[in-house]
Amino acid sequence: AQSVTQPDIHITVSEGASLELRCNYSYGATPYLFWYVQSPGQGLQLLLKYFSGDTLVQGIKGFEAEFKRSQSSFNLRKPSVHWSDAAEYFCAVGSYNFNKFYFGSGTKLNVKP
Amino acid sequence: GAVVSQHPSWVICKSGTSVKIECRSLDFQATTMFWYRQFPKQSLMLMATSNEGSKATYEQGVEKDKFLINHASLTLSTLTVTSAHPEDSSFYICSVRDSGKETQYFGPGTRLLVL
Numbered sequence: 001a002q003s004v005t006q007p008d009i010h011i012t013v014s015e016g017a018s019l020e021l022r023c024n025y026s027y028g029a030t031p032y033l034f035w036y037v038q039s040p041g042q043g044l045q046l047l048l049k050y051f052s053g054d055t056l057v058q059g060i061k062g063f064e065a066e067f068k069r070s071q072s073s074f075n076l077r078k079p080s081v082h083w084s085d086a087a088e089y090f091c092a093v094g095s096y097n098f099n100k101f102y103f104g105s106g107t108k109l110n111v112k113p
Numbered sequence: 114g115a116v117v118s119q120h121p122s123w124v125i126c127k128s129g130t131s132v133k134i135e136c137r138s139l140d141f142q143a144t145t146m147f148w149y150r151q152f153p154k155q156s157l158m159l160m161a162t163s164n165e166g167s168k169a170t171y172e173q174g175v176e177k178d179k180f181l182i183n184h185a186s187l188t189l190s191t192l193t194v195t196s197a198h199p200e201d202s203s204f205y206i207c208s209v210r211d212s213g214k215e216t217q218y219f220g221p222g223t224r225l226l227v228l
Contacts, residue, residue, distance in 0.1 A: 034216065041221075041224070049216060099145065101208075104156060
């Protein structure tokens with residue numbers, strides 16, 4: 001069965017510190033992986049995606065993610081967090097035709113000044 | 114990315130009334146749109162896939178007579194919550210599929226509160 005797990009519900013980091021948000025997936029076929037960010041009351045904005053090739057992908061706003069097939073993981077990272085990064089982050093796996101998206105439960109990021 | 118709008122952004126209604134939510138794809142024609150529901154502190158759950166000119170496909174457990182979907186044009190899909198009840202209060206988000214970009218683009222969402 002398809003599923004996405006984000007083990008951390010809340011994370012708090014200090015501004016300027018590094019960040020890693022964890023994502024593990026279970027999918028029966030080749031996974032198409034995504035990270036989205038949601039600000040309060042807003043829709044989801046695509047940060048980055050991975051389909052194939054280089055397992056380290058770069059996204060917008062200085063985010064990157066690394067696909068590790070052996071660990072079924074797709075963790076999101078940022079070397080230096082800004083206060084404006086405070087939001088909720090969702091990992092998702094998509095079907096081959098992008099009609100089915102399975103989302104994790106989200107990780108809420110708080111940034112301390 | 115694609116621009117997707119939703120209207121209204123907020124709606125409060127009385128129990129038993131029906132509410133229509135619009136989802137528009139502003140900068141490309143979308144043959145397929147999706148409707149998601151997000152409960153507080155939970156993730157998005159796909160409710161249905163809206164296909165232009167044909168019947169929507171509903172996910173298991175979603176009542177098609179309760180959540181009416183109409184995709185009458187390539188830029189507009191509507192979700193009508195019929196005879197709304199307090200348990201229907203939620204955040205409803207639509208998305209459009211851009212196969213050329215191999216992803217979905219999401220609207221800003223509509224928050225529904227049923228009193």
